[in-house]
Amino acid sequence: MKNSSVKKDFIMPIVVLSVICLIVSGALAVTNRFTAPTIADAARLRADSAMHELIPDASAFTELDATGLPTNVIEAYAAKESDDAKHVDGYIFTVSATGYGGSGSVKIMVAVNTDGRVKATKTLANGETKGMGSRVSEPDYESQFVGMDDTLTGYNAVSGATISSKAYSGAVADALAAYKILNQGAAQ
Amino acid sequence: MKTLVFIILSAALVNNYVLRQFLGICSFLGVSRELKSASGMSYAVIVVMLIATAVTYPIQKYLLDANNLGFLQTVVFILVIAALVQLLEIAIKKYMPPLYRALGVYLPLITTNCAVLGVTIANVAPDRAYTFAEAMMNAFGSGLGYLLAMVIFSGVRGHTEDANPPKSFRGLPLTLISAAILSLSFFGFSGVVENLFG
Amino acid sequence: MSRISILTKGIIRENPVLVLLLGTCPTLAVSTQAVNAVGMGIAATVVLLLTNIAISLLRKIIPDKVRIPCYIVLVAGIVTVVQMLLEAYQYSLFQALGIFLPLIVVNCIILGRAEMYASKNGVLDSALDAIGMGIGFTLALIVMASIREIFGSGTWFGVKLPVLDTHNISIMTMAPGGFVIFACMIALVNKLKNREMSDDDGCAGCAMADSCTSASKKISGEGSAKA
Structure with missing residues (x-):
């Protein structure tokens, strides 16, 4: 029992x-x-x-070794017309940056032309405060980077969202720095 | 160091769990009627958030990720939290009776508090790459934010109880409107953090 | 109670969000866009249906003592399956719901219905109850998300609306807007049902209501004793 x-x-x-x-x-x-x-x-x-x-013109993206690039750069790709083409049309970098949402809360892709200027940027993830920091993913802010070189001349932050803007623009700067490192490597 | 302070402040003030991210709303509305219960619940939440993060972070990094078992995350985490809360209840009941009298009643509520599960999942999210120290600071900051929201709100509710709103707004709707105003006021904190770290 | 009324009671009379006041967190968080509301609603309905069926089937096997842990494990398992399927086939929705997808585990609608209905009723009734509650949750979410999206973003299901598109009230999509719209919707339901709430109302449908009330009560009791 x-x-x-x-x-x-x-x-x-x-x-x-x-x-x-x-x-x-x-x-x-x-x-x-x-x-x-x-x-x-x-x-x-x-x-x-x-x-x-x-980079609509390119159709093959070869992943490059990201070691030696700024730590925030997660991935680097060379864009080419086809897999065996020699000529590189541009580079694409996936960069993560620290905003309010913690490290990696802003993750973007930056396309860099062969002349070292930004071709376009695209937000992959945005964990910033809705309606505030999240505005860095809007075209008004994103499109200003097109054509900029690593001095980021004429850059404007989103007002009231300095930290999120800083994360985004810092990521763009990291991508341009990564381009420089790659380019020097290629020139040598 | 600066990063750690930034993580605490942004978790507590800018990304406040209750007022900004809508986590832990049930307990925020249910237990905020009086200052004493509001703060007691918050202390219990902070303690459990810290212990839960200290346990789940290594589990995720060294057990689940290392063995490709990431898909068990939700199941393992909620079980760990439930077990932790039980153990904590037994332990403080036995060894710290005064603490048990203060926090005991809130512990059963914490297992199902989404802020606790939320913070443990957020701390190991792959796109964040928090270190252990950063994860602990985030847990602490989130708990602190919860405390802040609860304590302020219990003060607000003391006043809304005497208010005389339209009949259909009495009770919960009025409470929610007050929460909206409090949430609005928290927007101001982002300016403070902006200026400190921007 | 007839089968049909088991199904329909969740939609209006016992709407989980607006009448039983369950699942407040996801309701407020994902109702910024109507598409997300539909996604969250369907995900939660599927989880609710499967857990209600599983718990109703196992209700005679699960010992009372470990009832809640058993429910939680079952719910967590089902939620993870839904999570994996969404990540594989509906990634944008998976991303939009974010942390609120795994948090369906602690959604009080799911545990509440498991505890209050499925653990006491047969499989078919529990399934109908789940579908009704799920539809009620989804509808409430859609209504709330539509209001917030139309006025906050000037779009509806992503389609741009004339005039509102350029005159949007963006606070509606932010946290305070969520609280205000939710308050107004509950007030409207109160008006229609001729219900007057006291400060204590609103938690009765929640599985944790007893602990919650005792937590508030015990302390206030102590406080007044000391005073």
Whole structure:
């Protein structure tokens, strides 16, 4: 009698909870198996289409070694007309910067022309305060970088959102610095 | 050091969990009627946020990420928080009875408080790349922001109770309108942080 | 209660957001755009339906003592599945919902319905209850998001609206706007239902209501005893 109440009070709850945990984990592992490739494919496709949007003329983007570039630069790509073309049409850098939302809360892609000027920028992620810092992703702010070189002459921050603007413009500056490093490497 | 202070201030003031990001609204509305319960609940939230981050951050980095088990994040985190709250309740009941009398009633509410699960998930988000110290500061700052919102709001509610609004606005709608005004006033803090760090 | 009324009660009479006042956090957070509201509504409905079915099936097996942990694990598992599917096939929605997707786990609508309905009723009834509650949640979200998007951004489901587009009130899409619109919607429901709220109302539908009230009550009791 006593034995059965111990079983009922302690063993059963633990067994049931553990079994449920196991079944749930198993089900998740199976789902993960099926969705993981799709998620990876979709991510690649998104990155490709974002790059294509920035440099429409190019159709091949070769990933470059990002070591030695500013630490905020996560990825670097060379844009070419085709995979085996020698001529590089421009570079694309994925840069993450620290805003209010923590490091990486502003993540952008910067396309740099071969003359060292910004061709276009695109926001990949913006975790800044809605209606305030989030305005750095609006065309009014983003489009001003087009044609700028690394002096960022004529740059205007979004008023009332200095820190988010600083994160964004800093990311653009990092991309231009990364371009310089790559270009020097190529010249030598 | 500057980064850590910035993380605390922006989590507490600019990205205030309750007033800006809408996390933990239930408890914000439910337990803010009096200063004493508002602050008690907030202290409990801060303690659990810190301990939960200290536990879930290494779990994510060294157990889940290392073994490609990232998909178990939500399940593991909520279980860890639930277990932690239980253990904390048992421990302080046994060893710190005065603390238990102060915080005990709030602990059951914390498991399902989305601010706690929210902060642990945000701290390990891949696009943030927080270090352990930064994650702890973010947890502390978020908790501090929760405390600030709760304490201020309990003061506001003391006054709205005596107010005489239109019949259909009585109770929760009036409380929500007050929350809106408080949330609006928090916009001012972004200017302060801007000037300190901008 | 007839099957049809189980289904329909969640839509209007016991609307989870506007009448039972559950799930306030996601309601306020994702209602900036109508598209996100639809996405969140559908995601939550699917989770609610699956958990209600699972819990109703397991209600005789799950021991009372570990009831809540069991529910939480089940909900978390189902939420993660939904999360993975969205990331794979609906990435923009996945990104827009952000942290509120995993936070469906602690959405009080889900746990509330599990505790109050599915753990006591049969599978079919629980499923109908979930669908009704899910539709009610989705509709409330859509209405609120439409108001905020139309006036705040001058668009509706992303389509630009004439005049409003250039005369938008952007505070509507920010946090204070969310609180105000939500307050007005509840006030409207109060008016229509001829309901008068006291300061204590609003938590009855929540699974945690008892702990919440006792937390407030106990302290105020202590305070007055000392005074």
